[in-house]
Each structure stands twice: as C-alpha cells, then as structure tokens.
Amino acid sequence: MAHWSQQALERLSGAGYRRGGAREAVIELLDEQPCALSAQDIEDRLRTGEGRRVGRASIYRVVDELVTLNLLTRVDVGDGVARYEPQRGHAEHEHHHHLVCDGCGRLEPFQDDALEQAIRQLASRVSFDVSDHDVTLHGCCQACRIS
Ligand SMILES: [Zn+2]
Ligand SMILES: [Zn+2]
The missing domain is CATH 1.10.10.10 (Winged helix-like DNA-binding domain superfamily/Winged helix DNA-binding domain)
Known part of the structure; x- marks a missing residue:
C-alpha cells in the first residue's frame, strides 16, 4: 500500500x-x-x-x-x-483511540478489539446509522503522576 x-x-x-x-x-x-x-x-x-x-x-x-x-x-x-x-481509511490495524493526560496534554493511541466489537454491537441496536466513532479516555500520564 x-x-x-x-x-x-x-x-x-x-x-x-x-x-x-x-x-x-x-x-x-x-x-x-x-x-x-x-x-x-x-x-x-x-x-x-x-x-x-x-x-x-x-x-x-x-x-x-x-x-x-x-x-x-x-x-x-x-x-x-x-x-x-x-x-x-478504515483499515482495522490503523484504527485507534486516544488516552489524553489532563495534566500535560500528552496524547497516546490505544487499540482494543473488544471495545471495537462492543461498539459494533451497540451500533446495530441503536436507531442511528452509525458511520464513525471515537473514544477518548482522560486521566493522568505516568510522568505527571511521578512529579
Ligand atoms: Zn501528563
Ligand atoms: Zn491518534
């Protein structure tokens, strides 16, 4: 590719x-x-x-x-x-979500197959035709926890 x-x-x-x-x-x-x-x-x-x-x-x-x-x-x-x-594009291996540190703004990607599957199942239950999703987890990164 x-x-x-x-x-x-x-x-x-x-x-x-x-x-x-x-x-x-x-x-x-x-x-x-x-x-x-x-x-x-x-x-x-x-x-x-x-x-x-x-x-x-x-x-x-x-x-x-x-x-x-x-x-x-x-x-x-x-x-x-x-x-x-x-x-x-929507190649599965490129698809990721984000962890964001509320202390310093650091952004890290993560991938999780179970999460993707849960979202697909949810999408099939709701009345919307779901075309996309993004998931952001907020918290405190390791560097900010130490300092
Ligand atoms: Zn941080
Ligand atoms: Zn990203």
Whole structure:
C-alpha cells in the first residue's frame, strides 16, 4: 500500500496545489507519527528534528488544506487544542483511540478489539446509522503522576 504522504501529495497536486517545501515537510512529518500532533507540535518537531523553520501560519494553512481534502482528521480531545492525524481509511490495524493526560496534554493511541466489537454491537441496536466513532479516555500520564 502506498504511503499516506504519497497519496496526500498526489491529491494535493490533483486539487491544483503547488508542491511546496512547507507542505511537503508537514506531510512527511505527519506520515511518520503514530498519533495526532498539534500545530505547535508540528512546528517544534520540524525545528528540532530537521532544523526547519516553518511558520505557524503556514502550518495552519497546510493542515486546513489537508482537512478540507479529507486527508487529515482533526482530533479534538476537549482541551481546546486541535490536533491532526492522517486519515488512512478504515483499515482495522490503523484504527485507534486516544488516552489524553489532563495534566500535560500528552496524547497516546490505544487499540482494543473488544471495545471495537462492543461498539459494533451497540451500533446495530441503536436507531442511528452509525458511520464513525471515537473514544477518548482522560486521566493522568505516568510522568505527571511521578512529579
Ligand atoms: Zn491518534
Ligand atoms: Zn501528563
């Protein structure tokens, strides 16, 4: 299967966007992540990891484009910070939910087959045609418990 970054770049050029340095840098960074990043995380990682300075306004512009094209999912865990992760379709092994630390904002992915099965069963009982779901568990991460 093609990498998400490849699909994203093709979809962007198909939609008439020029390939640019900031766009490619953001897309490649997001493709390597196991979970969602905020605009601040993206800016920090580009700077420390690759020594690139990409301004916050450019990062917001790129993530907005990607959300509009359904290439990125906006993850909202209720702390007022928008985070973004690649929309990789509904392959089961990519599907995950989130643990969020209410102390420091740390976000971790988790997967659980029993949970998925319970949600499928629930979805078959309710009157809604359920198309999607997300589950966020709030708490306190290990680092915050120690300090
Ligand atoms: Zn995630
Ligand atoms: Zn924490």
